[in-house]
Amino acid sequence: MTLLSLGNLSVRLRGRPILSNVTLNVGAGEFVGLIGPNGAGKTTLMRAALGLLPHDGESSLAALPPEARGRRAAWMPQARDIAWPVSVETLVALGRTPHLGGWQGLRATDRAHVDRALATMGLEGLRHRTATRLSGGEQAMALIARALAQDTPLLMADEPIAGLDPANQIATMAVFARLAHEGRAVIASLHDLGLAARHCTRLILLGEGGIAADGPPERVLTPDNLARIFHVTAHYATTPQGPVFQPLEVIE
Amino acid sequence: MRPLAPALAALVAALFLASLVTGPAEIGAGEGLRALVSGGEGPIPLVMREIRLPRAILGLMIGASLGLSGAAMQGYLRNPLAEPGLIGVSGSAALGAVLAIHTGLAATFTLALPLAALAGAGAGVLLILMLAGPRGGSITLILAGIAISALAGALTSLVLNLSPNPYAASEIVFWMMGSLADRSMTHVWLALPFMLGGGAALLGLGRGLDALTLGEDAAEAMGLRLARLRLTLVLGTAAMVGAAVAVAGAIGFVGLVVPHLLRPLVGARPSRLLWASGLGGAAMLLAADIAVRLILPERDLKLGVLTAIVGAPLFLHLIYKTRGAQA
Numbered sequence: 130m131t132l133l134s135l136g137n138l139s140v141r142l143r144g145r146p147i148l149s150n151v152t153l154n155v156g157a158g159e160f161v162g163l164i165g166p167n168g169a170g171k172t173t174l175m176r177a178a179l180g181l182l183p184h185d186g187e188s189s190l191a192a193l194p195p196e197a198r199g200r201r202a203a204w205m206p207q208a209r210d211i212a213w214p215v216s217v218e219t220l221v222a223l224g225r226t227p228h229l230g231g232w233q234g235l236r237a238t239d240r241a242h243v244d245r246a247l248a249t250m251g252l253e254g255l256r257h258r259t260a261t262r263l264s265g266g267e268q269a270m271a272l273i274a275r276a277l278a279q280d281t282p283l284l285m286a287d288e289p290i291a292g293l294d295p296a297n298q299i300a301t302m303a304v305f306a307r308l309a310h311e312g313r314a315v316i317a318s319l320h321d322l323g324l325a326a327r328h329c330t331r332l333i334l335l336g337e338g339g340i341a342a343d344g345p346p347e348r349v350l351t352p353d354n355l356a357r358i359f360h361v362t363a364h365y366a367t368t369p370q371g372p373v374f375q376p377l378e379v380i381e
Numbered sequence: 382m383r384p385l386a387p388a389l390a391a392l393v394a395a396l397f398l399a400s401l402v403t404g405p406a407e408i409g410a411g412e413g414l415r416a417l418v419s420g421g422e423g424p425i426p427l428v429m430r431e432i433r434l435p436r437a438i439l440g441l442m443i444g445a446s447l448g449l450s451g452a453a454m455q456g457y458l459r460n461p462l463a464e465p466g467l468i469g470v471s472g473s474a475a476l477g478a479v480l481a482i483h484t485g486l487a488a489t490f491t492l493a494l495p496l497a498a499l500a501g502a503g504a505g506v507l508l509i510l511m512l513a514g515p516r517g518g519s520i521t522l523i524l525a526g527i528a529i530s531a532l533a534g535a536l537t538s539l540v541l542n543l544s545p546n547p548y549a550a551s552e553i554v555f556w557m558m559g560s561l562a563d564r565s566m567t568h569v570w571l572a573l574p575f576m577l578g579g580g581a582a583l584l585g586l587g588r589g590l591d592a593l594t595l596g597e598d599a600a601e602a603m604g605l606r607l608a609r610l611r612l613t614l615v616l617g618t619a620a621m622v623g624a625a626v627a628v629a630g631a632i633g634f635v636g637l638v639v640p641h642l643l644r645p646l647v648g649a650r651p652s653r654l655l656w657a658s659g660l661g662g663a664a665m666l667l668a669a670d671i672a673v674r675l676i677l678p679e680r681d682l683k684l685g686v687l688t689a690i691v692g693a694p695l696f697l698h699l700i701y702k703t704r705g706a707q708a
Binding site for chain 2: 176179181195196197198199200202203204205206208210211212213214215216219220223224226227229259272275279
């Protein structure tokens, strides 16, 4: 089942073309790593796909009315905004917003989703703590839990693992991989290509104003693509513990 | 959190009754309240129904308006320093009233001054909607509000500058300090529809303001219609604050301090803060209006002066406490 479909999506910001003619489909069961150098348009692509940026071309999500879109896709922006000193539980419960109607409060099913999201991210111990007083990494985990509580078929996250410790990075990637395995889809922009190679089912490499490569990790992280888009050399090996990827040197 | 609503409501009810039995006329509390309910002939029912009742009702309504719109504005801008006057409506409403006093229009009929203030507020709203546009961000709204406030303030100064005699100038200055003295039920009926309409609009924003805790991008992706929320916020705030300024003059600090004071008691949730601040604002303004009648009964201490004198140190104390918590 296709959860996101982009057709000839182009974005211009302040008259400058950022992306042109991006066409892609993301189906259930995929964990897509969106990779590319700084400024390649990873954030722009996801925001345009959600209809948060003016764009040309089609996006199946942007075409939906806002309320319906909120039930189809969750979005975790890169900026970790927590404006008020609310409890972690309250913060995570905000993810239920698209599912509530009118003046309705949280129902038992909503609370169950919040509990599950907290458990998935290992945040039960922080449930009643004030979110703004947590460390940056803990705040990021709470915001991921908020996106999980939205319980959507598609989850889009902008650099979700930046600033997390190695254990939390791996745990978060495993959570995303499991969501995909359960029949959902995840699109996450990533800079850690090693983690991307190990956990993602598919990588989309952005560069030169569009999609430079798209496919399984071993077909995207080729020496040629890395040299052309990232200007680095790298070591890629398939080991008994899974794929290992390590960038080595900058190509002058 | 549960006991907060009944506690605040009880406080407002007690202060409302206290406001009814406070005043220069020597009327016993029981006697006055009986006369208020049963009516009849004589000076006591007259004082209670024509002077004290409108004053207490206006205190309740205006305090609730300032508290509620302050909480909504802080929630939308995600900034605890925001206040309802920020969008320039208080300034433009005051300008309308000042022009009415200056031109002598205010003396022609009772409602001339409040109607002129409402017209000023309406002009201010139109201007801010034109400047900030339907798709602008919160920064545009703040900047447009600052510009309109500055312009209205400058024009108000110009009117004072050109006032024909010191009496006209002092009338303007005293009006701008804000007061609930000598208001009638006509003022209540004039302000009520604006405040009820604005209040209903702002109370409906709770869920959207909660979602904005996560930032505009995340809130929009959760289905929030940001442009619609902003329009509702501006119109609701303008209706409530414009009507408040029209009948009572400029009363500062209530919309700033009350949400700040109550935020910890509602778990910092913007939606709960809306009604809590409405009740809290009503309580604060009723208390302040009782205080101006008790502290200097013969000198007509202005309500806006008292709220600023009490509000500013309270605010400093809150800042001091916040600083301690952050260190």
